[in-house]
Amino acid sequence: MDLFAFRHPGVDRAEPERGDPAVLDRRWQDARVLVLNEKGEACRHLGDDILYPAARVSLRRPEAATYLGHHEQQAYFALPLDLAGFTPAETVSVRTAAVDWPAWQASLFAQAKALLHWQSQAKYCGRCGGFTDLKNGGYSAACGACGLIVYPQTxxxxxxxxxxxxxxxxxxxxxxxxxxxxxxxxxxxxxxxxxxxxxxxxxxxxxxxxxxxxxxxxxxxxxxxxxxxxxxxxxxxxxxxxxxxxxxxxxxxxxxxxxxxxxxxxxxxxxxxxxxxxxxxxxxxxxxxxxxxxxxx
Ligand SMILES: [Zn+2]
Missing domain, CATH: 3.90.79.10 (Nucleoside Triphosphate Pyrophosphohydrolase)
Structure with a gap:
């Protein structure tokens, strides 16, 4: 590990790609997915790498898939476990990953965990209580009733x-x-x-x-x-x-x-x-x- 965890810049977050559904659909085809449970632990599917092949979750990109970016031509998404549809053979905490995983993967995990946690807190509009939809590859949430757009918090x-x-x-x-x-x-x-x-x-x-x-x-x-x-x-x-x-x-x-x-x-x-x-x-x-x-x- 580095001087301390999560110092690596991680993947290229590719901000301009987030707003383009066609690009995200194309990225999804050969992407890998970090699947997180409600506790924010990474979930491994039996016999697979913890970065799970996206096409095995679904041939089409799920609306709620969060685009994390790409690293050496490989695209990465994050997905809550209930949408990935498998029973984990193993779960890994972000603390364990910080020590055991390559630095860029630990940073990818930190990015996914913080984002998915924010999403779980942003399901309803803070202004009118309406349902929100994730936009921009998971980097914003828009209220279907009043139109308020909120962004990830740190x-x-x-x-x-x-x-x-x-x-x-x-x-x-x-x-x-x-x-x-x-x-x-x-x-x-x-x-x-x-x-x-x-x-x-x-x-x-x-x-x-x-x-x-x-x-x-x-x-x-x-x-x-x-x-x-x-x-x-x-x-x-x-x-x-x-x-x-x-x-x-x-x-x-x-x-x-x-x-x-x-x-x-x-x-x-x-x-x-x-x-x-x-x-x-x-x-x-x-x-x-x-x-x-x-x-x-
Ligand atoms: Zn609203």
Whole structure:
């Protein structure tokens, strides 16, 4: 795997092709289909590749087939299991795929999972309650009654590497596996920039006042349709006052954090996540890390 999961750009999403039913019909003929169940797991048909031949689902393209794009001349669609009409011999979660599948296929899965989840939430018009129809290869939904058109949503969230340079702020939620600690995170609210979110969430969850932020990297997080925006946050080490969202939070030096990990008393998040990447990046403290926390802008 890459530094973290879903970093590969995946397939050529071929946006101009989505609105042309004739092109999509032609693409369908020799396409492969990623079939997802209600939980968003990829479903394998007995004896077949998990990317199932489209022509075996149907010779004609189903209206509800979502066009994901093409990769090396091969077209890919996504389809809910109830329309694919087979009983899965095996199901694969997107977390498993992130580790086991080629990077571009894991990204294809993330794209399909987030899109199909959005579609499942967009079956009725949010304005008049009428039925909607999928358009544009699954990339929009139009209300048959009032004509409102809605587009796929992504929910941006920030995840914060909060430090004074020498200590890292980690928290844990009661619902997490025992010994799991991670960075603080939270969703961007309406009318808010991610930089503002980063400082607000740290303050709300831990009572720690951050002083400045720096964007680091982002990760699509299709669980079900978030986008994680990773930030460094400079904050002087100060007393912690946790909110109800957290069970605990603490400042740890690099030496303390390494010792707890080595002793098996603290578990970091999965390697597929940007949170793990940000923590390890801070632990390694290479060039570019120290300058942010030690140089005033
Ligand atoms: Zn409507």
């Amino acid at each position: 929910h941006p969230a920030t995840i914060m590497c909060v430090s004074d340079g020498e200590h890292l702020l980690l928290g844990r939620q009661a619902a997490w596996p025992e010994k799991r600690w991670s960075l603080l995170a939270g969703f961007v609210e309406p009318g808010e920039s991610p930089e503002q979110t980063a400082l607000r969430e740290v303050w709300e969850e831990s009572g720690v006042r951050g002083e400045r932020t720096r964007y680091v990297a982002s990760q699509p997080w299709p669980m079900p349709m978030a986008l994680m925006l990773g930030y460094d946050v400079y904050a002087p080490m100060q007393p912690i006052q946790i909110s109800d969202e957290l069970q605990a939070a603490r400042w740890l030096s690099r030496a303390e954090l390494r010792a707890l990990i080595d002793a098996g008393e603290l578990q970091l998040p999965d390697t597929l996540s940007i949170s793990r990447y940000l923590i390890e990046r801070w632990l390694e403290a290479g060039p570019g890390i120290r300058d942010f926390w030690h140089t005033k802008p």
